[in-house]
Amino acid sequence: ARVILQLEKQIGADNLAAVIIEPIQGEGGFIVPADGFLPAIVDWCRENGVVFIADEVQTGFARTGHMFASEIFGIEPDLITTAKGIAGGLPLAAVTGRAEIMDASHSGGLGGTYGGNPIACAAALASIDVFENDGVIERAREIGAILTERLTSIQQSDPRVGDVRGHGAMIAAEFVDPESKAPDAALTAAVAKACIAQGVVVLTCGTYGNVIRFLPPLSIGDDLLNEGLDIVAAALAAA
Template sequence: MTSQDPAPTVTGERPPAEPRLPQERRLVTEIPGPRSQELHKRRTAAVPPGVGSVLPVYVTDADGGVVVDADGNSLIDFGSGIAVTNVGNANPRVAARVKAQADRFTHTCFMVAPYESYVAVCENLNRITPGDHEKRSFLVNSGAEAVENGVKIARYATGRQAVVVFDHGYHGRTLLTMTLTAKNLPYKHGFGPYAPEVYRMPLAYPYRWPTGPENCGPEAAAQAIDQIGKQIGATNVAALVIEPIQGEGGFIEPAPGFLPALAEFCRANGILFIADEVQTGFARTGDMFACEHEGVVPDIVATAKGIAGGLPLAAVTGRADIMDKVHGGGLGGTYGGNPLACEAALAVLEEIEEGKLTERARRIGEIMLPRLRVLAENRPEIGDVRGRGAMIAIELVRPGTKEPDPELTARIARRCHEQGLLVLTAGTYGNVLRFLPPLVIPEGLLTEGLDLLEAAFTG
């Protein structure tokens, strides 16, 4: 399929391509090995320490559910580049379309001389994002840029200034999105002053809700709505920005009813509901977008990460009547919708739809969640198991309490890394292990990764 073809539709399940690399864990050196350690010395002389890395192995190849480092070690991938390589790293369809586009042209700037693949990506986003209303989309480079543009559009369209965000939220590292983000270290510390007119409300965090998870959704929604009315005034609010499942905040899935109640409040008060689907989008949670789980239809959706299989691309999709209000030239950017990234995105959408990767994400959850719940029954350090689809987490606490245990979390992650399992940490308190395997990971490799995780708890 070329970018001149119509927008793709579901054509039935297609068997996945045969993996290019052996789908196996293989350790030939310690982790990190000597070659990675050598490269790390070069890195420390060239790159500032503010740019961190979860695991200092230097990758030379990746495919399916494995990443291979410079020493020849093959590690099981439970990170997907932070929910980016949903369709697998170097996916053959993605790679082929990018290569073909690179042979034609690499950049013209869509705002100077446009091209069809940009339009095709936007047509697809208008089709697949929640709601059957008329939509418009435009393309940018990163999730932070998408969220920031969503807020910009909301302020322009409503004539209001205030923006509501939530505890534990993460939205990016630009000035505005740092302001929207809840966590101080490492994201905000020392980088102020921050943008004005941003107000933070309580989140429906079931595990930590004072009156219990069964009361969390309605009580948290009522508190947030009450505080908006008292502290800001609903008629001053341009937008409410929320992740349908929080990412860096610890994969917190808001209690049932919370998101629908907020969406209804927004509709009743002329507030635009912006769903930050940067980490949750593109089949990751078992739905194409996480807000579909409770039937929430946002006014604006910000997407990135899994959209283009690893190439830098992000998007803002919104109601046509909102998006069309912005004056000509008010939106855009030099690299937004680069033609290589657009071709990658078209290939990713084909892979998701033809390969039925939303179903695959649900299958991953069906394998992981029961295993982790059994582990939690035997390990009092695991306070909570949560998530949907292939976006799963465990929260670690000191036994007999809900006191976060970030030190144990770091130790477990390190043990996993040493045994060839790439896992990520997260959470406001640094006490969450999060799991984001590629949606194409073989089930045997997924099960082996869970075995390694269990072994890491016995030390």
């Protein structure tokens, strides 16, 4: 309700062409929206003739345990942007949308640097076949269950671990001051540095720089995943 009030009073529906949002924030800290948030925004957009665009560059293609994160929240975007997982590492990006929007552009008016690369397109077709037929979506959920179980186990014994959140193989842990619960960017950076020194590449994110995000390959095995989490746990214990 607060967001819609802001859109109406500070911007005005007549001045707004589109709302673009990540169904689960990436760089912002893997923020999962509250139940009902995205459907309410979509409904408002439809009522006011505003295009709703889902940025699924990071969340798309099985990462969250669904082919697209929009499915988790029961929404159908007017446009969706994708990249990253679409071609298994080859450079490719895509915009997909309702026909009346995609067909509205003049000839040659819609394109992209990597859009026509035939090798990347072939890789995308092969990758999509794997996503749909080789159990990768289910594997993302299994990875998420392992990540969540291990991280919440650490959280129960270490008050410096704040929120643990996410969907599928897109899980994050916040690091906080144990007394005030304020974001602890220094601790987060120290843990990340120690992990990288041991060969586990982790990335920090979030508005306050106090979130470590876990985005393991969907092809990772349980042994390697747990070995990486062991190193994360040891790095936190030593920090």
